[in-house]
Amino acid sequence: MPRIDADRLWARLMALAEIGATPAGGVNRQALSAGEIEAWRLLIGWAEAAGMQASTDPAGNLFLVLPGRDRGLPPLMMGSHIDTQPTGGKFDGAFGVLAALEAAESLDATPERDVVVVAWMNEEGSRFAPGMMGSEAFAGVRALEEVLAARDAAGTTVAEALATLQAAFPHLPCRPLGFPIGFYLEPHIEQGPLLEQRGTPIGIVTGIQGKKTYEIAVEGAEGHAGTLDMADRRDALAAFARMANAMFREVGAADPAVKFTIGMARVEPNAPSVVPSRVTFRIDLRHPENAALDAFGTRLEALAEAHAPPCTVQVKVLVDAPSNEFDPDLRARIAAGAEALGHPAMPILSAAGHDARHMAPLCPSAMIFIPCRGGVSHAEHEWAEPAHVAAGAAVLAEVAASLVLEEETAA
Amino acid sequence: MPRIDADRLWARLMALAEIGATPAGGVNRQALSAGEIEAWRLLIGWAEAAGMQASTDPAGNLFLVLPGRDRGLPPLMMGSHIDTQPTGGKFDGAFGVLAALEAAESLDATPERDVVVVAWMNEEGSRFAPGMMGSEAFAGVRALEEVLAARDAAGTTVAEALATLQAAFPHLPCRPLGFPIGFYLEPHIEQGPLLEQRGTPIGIVTGIQGKKTYEIAVEGAEGHAGTLDMADRRDALAAFARMANAMFREVGAADPAVKFTIGMARVEPNAPSVVPSRVTFRIDLRHPENAALDAFGTRLEALAEAHAPPCTVQVKVLVDAPSNEFDPDLRARIAAGAEALGHPAMPILSAAGHDARHMAPLCPSAMIFIPCRGGVSHAEHEWAEPAHVAAGAAVLAEVAASLVLEEETAA
Numbered sequence: 022m023p024r025i026d027a028d029r030l031w032a033r034l035m036a037l038a039e040i041g042a043t044p045a046g047g048v049n050r051q052a053l054s055a056g057e058i059e060a061w062r063l064l065i066g067w068a069e070a071a072g073m074q075a076s077t078d079p080a081g082n083l084f085l086v087l088p089g090r091d092r093g094l095p096p097l098m099m100g101s102h103i104d105t106q107p108t109g110g111k112f113d114g115a116f117g118v119l120a121a122l123e124a125a126e127s128l129d130a131t132p133e134r135d136v137v138v139v140a141w142m143n144e145e146g147s148r149f150a151p152g153m154m155g156s157e158a159f160a161g162v163r164a165l166e167e168v169l170a171a172r173d174a175a176g177t178t179v180a181e182a183l184a185t186l187q188a189a190f191p192h193l194p195c196r197p198l199g200f201p202i203g204f205y206l207e208p209h210i211e212q213g214p215l216l217e218q219r220g221t222p223i224g225i226v227t228g229i230q231g232k233k234t235y236e237i238a239v240e241g242a243e244g245h246a247g248t249l250d251m252a253d254r255r256d257a258l259a260a261f262a263r264m265a266n267a268m269f270r271e272v273g274a275a276d277p278a279v280k281f282t283i284g285m286a287r288v289e290p291n292a293p294s295v296v297p298s299r300v301t302f303r304i305d306l307r308h309p310e311n312a313a314l315d316a317f318g319t320r321l322e323a324l325a326e327a328h329a330p331p332c333t334v335q336v337k338v339l340v341d342a343p344s345n346e347f348d349p350d351l352r353a354r355i356a357a358g359a360e361a362l363g364h365p366a367m368p369i370l371s372a373a374g375h376d377a378r379h380m381a382p383l384c385p386s387a388m389i390f391i392p393c394r395g396g397v398s399h400a401e402h403e404w405a406e407p408a409h410v411a412a413g414a415a416v417l418a419e420v421a422a423s424l425v426l427e428e429e430t431a432a
Numbered sequence: 433m434p435r436i437d438a439d440r441l442w443a444r445l446m447a448l449a450e451i452g453a454t455p456a457g458g459v460n461r462q463a464l465s466a467g468e469i470e471a472w473r474l475l476i477g478w479a480e481a482a483g484m485q486a487s488t489d490p491a492g493n494l495f496l497v498l499p500g501r502d503r504g505l506p507p508l509m510m511g512s513h514i515d516t517q518p519t520g521g522k523f524d525g526a527f528g529v530l531a532a533l534e535a536a537e538s539l540d541a542t543p544e545r546d547v548v549v550v551a552w553m554n555e556e557g558s559r560f561a562p563g564m565m566g567s568e569a570f571a572g573v574r575a576l577e578e579v580l581a582a583r584d585a586a587g588t589t590v591a592e593a594l595a596t597l598q599a600a601f602p603h604l605p606c607r608p609l610g611f612p613i614g615f616y617l618e619p620h621i622e623q624g625p626l627l628e629q630r631g632t633p634i635g636i637v638t639g640i641q642g643k644k645t646y647e648i649a650v651e652g653a654e655g656h657a658g659t660l661d662m663a664d665r666r667d668a669l670a671a672f673a674r675m676a677n678a679m680f681r682e683v684g685a686a687d688p689a690v691k692f693t694i695g696m697a698r699v700e701p702n703a704p705s706v707v708p709s710r711v712t713f714r715i716d717l718r719h720p721e722n723a724a725l726d727a728f729g730t731r732l733e734a735l736a737e738a739h740a741p742p743c744t745v746q747v748k749v750l751v752d753a754p755s756n757e758f759d760p761d762l763r764a765r766i767a768a769g770a771e772a773l774g775h776p777a778m779p780i781l782s783a784a785g786h787d788a789r790h791m792a793p794l795c796p797s798a799m800i801f802i803p804c805r806g807g808v809s810h811a812e813h814e815w816a817e818p819a820h821v822a823a824g825a826a827v828l829a830e831v832a833a834s835l836v837l838e839e840e841t842a843a
Contacts, residue, residue: 108654108701108709147703213659232658234704243519245810246693246716247641247784248624251684258694259684262676269670273662282657283669284704286697290519292558293645293695293714294784295810298519303704305657373658373705399656399706 024418027411030123034410037063037103037119038111047401048111052104052143052154053081053182058189060103064118064140065190071126073138076194079165080158081142081183084196087125089134089425095203095384096135097425099124099417102144102155102376110403112210112393112410114144120208120414127418132425134203141376142183148173149182150303151234151339156376159199160383204351204424205380208389208413210405212373214396222412223359223366224390225352229378230370231314231344235304237325239264241332243290243298254296255331258288261300264328271324272306272317279317280307280372303339309370311343345378351387351420358419364412373398389413389420435829438822441534445821448474448514448530449522458812459522463515463554463565464492464593469600471514475529475551476601482537484549487605490576491569492553492594495607498536500545500836506614506795507546508836510535510828513555513566513787521814523621523804523821525555531619531825538829543836545614552787553594559584560593561714562645562750567787570610571794615762615835616791619800619824621816623784625807633823634770634777635801636763640789641781642725642755646715648736650675652743654701654709665707666742669699672711675739682735683717683728690728691718691783714750720781722754756789762798762831769830775823784809800824800831 040059041050050056061083065075068085076084089096101117121138128136141159146152149171157163169180187193211217216224241257265283273281286302304321308314318341325334352368359366369390380386391413394404451470452461461467472494476486479496487495500507512528532549539547552570557563560582568574580591598604622628627635652668676694684692697713715732719725729752736745763779770777780801791797802824805815 106701106703106706108703108706145703146705147701150704152705211659212656230658243811244808245623245784246695247643247691247718248622248807248809249691250688251691252688256693258676258697259680262673262680262694265669265673266677269673273670277661277663280658280660280662282667282705282707283673284657284699284706284708285702286669286699288695288697290517290558291696292517292519292556292810293561294557294563294693294716295517295519295695296693297695305705307658373656396659397655398659399703400654 024127024422025123025411025414030119030414031407031410033067033119034111034115037115041105043108043401045401047403048105048109049107050103050105051107051148052145053179053186057104058186061190067122068138073125076196078159078196078198080155080168080198081186082155082159083140085122085138087132087136089132089136091134094134095201096137097204097421098137098139098202099206099421100139101207101209102141104143104145106145106147106399108401109399110401112403112405113212113398116210116405116410116413117208120417123414124418124421128422128426130426133427134425136421136425144376149179153374153376153379154179156379160379161199162379165198202380202384205377205384205386206351206389206417206420207375207377208417209375210393210398211369211390211396212393212398215369216390216392217394217396219367221365221367222391222409223364223416224369225355225366226347226371226388226390227368228344228346228370229374230307230309230372231311232305232307232340232342232374233314233318233338234340235321236337236339237302237304238335239300239329239332241298244296246294246296249296256296257300257332258297260329260332261302264325267324267328268321272320276313278308278313307372309344314343342374342378345381347381347387348385351385354420354423355387355389355416358416358423361419362415364416389417435538435833436534436822436825441530441825442818442821444478444530445522445526448526452516454519454812456812458814459516459520460518461514461516462518462559463556464590464597468515469597472601478533479549484536487607489570489607489609491566491579491609492597493566493570494551496533496549498543498547500543500547502545505545506612507548508615508832509548509550509613510617510832511550512618512620513552515554515556517556517558517810519812520810521812523814523816524623524809527621527816527821527824528619531828534825535829535832539833539837541837544838545836547832547836555787560590564785564787564790565590567790571790572610573790576609613791613795616788616795616797617762617800617828617831618786618788619828620786621804621809622780622801622807623804623809626780627801627803628805628807630778632776632778633802633820634775634827635780636766636777637758637782637799637801638779639755639757639781640785641718641720641783642722643751643753643785644717644725644729644749645751646732647748647750648713648715649746650711650740650743652709655707657705657707660707667707668711668743669708671740671743672713675736678735678739679732683731687724689719690724718783720755725754753785753789756792758792758798759796762796765831765834766798766800766827769827769834772830773826775827800828
């Protein structure tokens with residue numbers, strides 16, 4: 022009695038991974054790129070062939086709707102995102118969207134309410150910062166105007182990139198931002214090693230670890246590398262090196278549960294014989310306990326100030342998201358679904374951020390994790406086993422059926 | 433009895449600075465750019481109007497030749513470069529080329545030998561590394577093939593950029609690389625504060641401080657910023673921060689005469705929630721004493737190795753140029769010219785590198801410095817006073833006349 026078609030799901034994952042495929046086996050399909058437009062076309066084609074209807078909203082989120090009997094009820098929404106990091110893999114995001122599509126297609130009766138498969142805009146935040154813009158705008162956490170004004174490294178705004186996407190789908194209905202949702206479910210690869218280490222295919226996500234991101238700009242003065250005395254320099258890169266080194270030592274190495282990353286840095290003017298006048302960098306700070314997260318954040322800001330002179334520094338908080346907890350009833354349904362299918366499951370904290378963070382305040386929400394090899398993600402060799410992909414989608418399908426099919430709700 | 437036209441020289445400097453002008457008053461006219469093509473056109477027009485003939489060579493150097501009586505004698509060559517840093521100024525390079533043109537035009541009789549005004553290709557090394565490629569190729573210090581294969585950040589090779597330049601001047605004769613030169617003179621702004629501090633308009637350059645440049649690549653492994661434990665990371669940016677910090681402390685702050693700069697750094701994949709897998713950076717190291725330069729270079733390589741683990745590191749030496757000394761007879765002629773014109777002059781060591789470094793082994797060579805405001809160069813607010821520009825060009829013209837006009841040689 023398999024509810025889902027595991028082969029179809031795997032074949033779709035591999036087909037989607039062709040779009041933006043990199044020579045090293047990964048995927049580079051950044052938010053609102055030509056690749057994402059092509060990926061939308063593929064998804065919409067599959068959904069329409071299954072009797073679903075595509076629509077979008079002003080934030081560039083994609084909705085694939087399986088109509089229910091009572092269209093007035095707030096829908097069950099399931100999904101994730103299809104944008105990737107510049108050197109991303111085949112599963113991060115894509116698995117969640119395609120598992121959701123598979124779960125929707127697998128329903129063997131008309132659901133009592135609409136089932137919406139969602140692909141959120143710009144979850145990764147690598148082209149446009151910060152990430153999760155689509156779900157943030159949907160949830161009202163970030164103003165649409167702010168999202169639309171964000172620029173990529175080439176100076177293109179989200180608004181401009183979005184216009185290109187919309188022009189590629191001129192007949193797609195546009196729904197209002199933030200329509201009511203009944204339940205939200207997001208399947209995803211774990212992006213950590215725990216499920217693999219314990220040989221457990223299903224993670225019942227308890228919540229998402231808190232995260233703060235910062236943009237720090239160190240401002241000095243440029244000068245000639247061969248003539249300006251060291252004592253007279255205001256070298257922004259020297260200040261950055263002092264600052265970063267102190268941050269790795271005093272925050273990154275201070276607590277085994279902290280995660281401290283400087284993933285991005287830009288040097289200006291970035292010429293070999295010019296003392297740098299400016300270094301701008303991004304910090305990603307995470308900790309499962311909100312008090313520790315706040316304390317490390319305060320420490321980082323103090324270290325930036327302390328090590329800046331003779332340069333000056335500006336610290337901007339881009340994201341300040343405390344830890345959250347997912348809905349107990351949905352977590353129980355995931356546990357029941359896994360048990361019914363014979364898949365071992367365990368509770369797990371999400372170390373990575375997900376769009377589900379922004380849905381959780383709007384409606385009962387939960388996440389299902391599957392293992393990924395070595396715990397690796399955001400990398401071209403990211404990998405999930407076909408059996409785990411199938412298990413995750415099958416559990417999702419069970420939970421979806423329990424929520425929207427009458428006989429199952431009654432069972 | 434003014435030999436040069438100071439107003440014409442200043443007007444030409446300002447006209448040249450229009451090409452690639454930046455909003456902040458600087459110039460961005462990088463090697464082999466569209467701006468440099470436009471600048472060539474301007475220079476060639478001025479030179480041809482003065483009866484001079486333009487030519488080039490396979491390395492993209494520009495020659496403006498005033499024919500002498502005996503065309504078989506090795507010419508007097510004077511000049512500098514017209515490429516700039518991305519946020520460069522109006523005088524670095526341009527002053528030397530235009531002062532040379534002015535000096536050539538000011539000769540009041542046919543010179544005994546050809547006078548060649550030169551604009552060397554890619555002195556700055558900011559678009560294509562390393563700098564001084566044109567004079568290096570001319571002097572046989574670097575193979576032409578190596579120069580032509582260098583790539584800019586966009587992946588364009590020197591060969592491709594050069595083809596665009598050559599296509600813009602299809603009728604320009606191409607001379608063989610490294611034709612014989614009789615004397616070489618290069619006027620330049622000081623790029624340091626000494627002449628200004630001592631109120632001296634003319635610097636008689638004794639030699640050029642030694643320089644080493646390195647490209648260092650730190651290789652780690654990428655991973656997810658929210659999930660990968662700190663203990664399991666091979667974070668290339670963390671290793672770079674340790675390394676750079678130690679280098680600033682143990683080399684940059686170790687000796688008042690050392691100049692240590694990390695002007696350029698590139699982070700990969702440079703995404704906010706990805707642990708960086710690779711940081712590539714450039715070091716510019718200078719010291720007036722060759723023994724100290726070598727010792728600090730050795731120390732830098734050791735620090736790179738010591739701070740790399742758990743990452744790996746590769747150190748590549750791009751430039752290894754010891755200090756040199758300019759020709760005593762030409763220095764005496766500069767002193768005599770300055771004295772004849774009533775301009776105070778002083779001997780000075782060049783802290784910056786110049787194309788003259790590569791000409792010095794080929795023929796008697798020397799440099800004339802003029803002050804620049806605050807010692808600042810490689811910056812948009814770089815500035816030289818009109819009186820100092822005129823003084824530098826006038827002294828150059830005296831020296832040129834003493835070398836190529838018979839009555840003056842006899843005097």
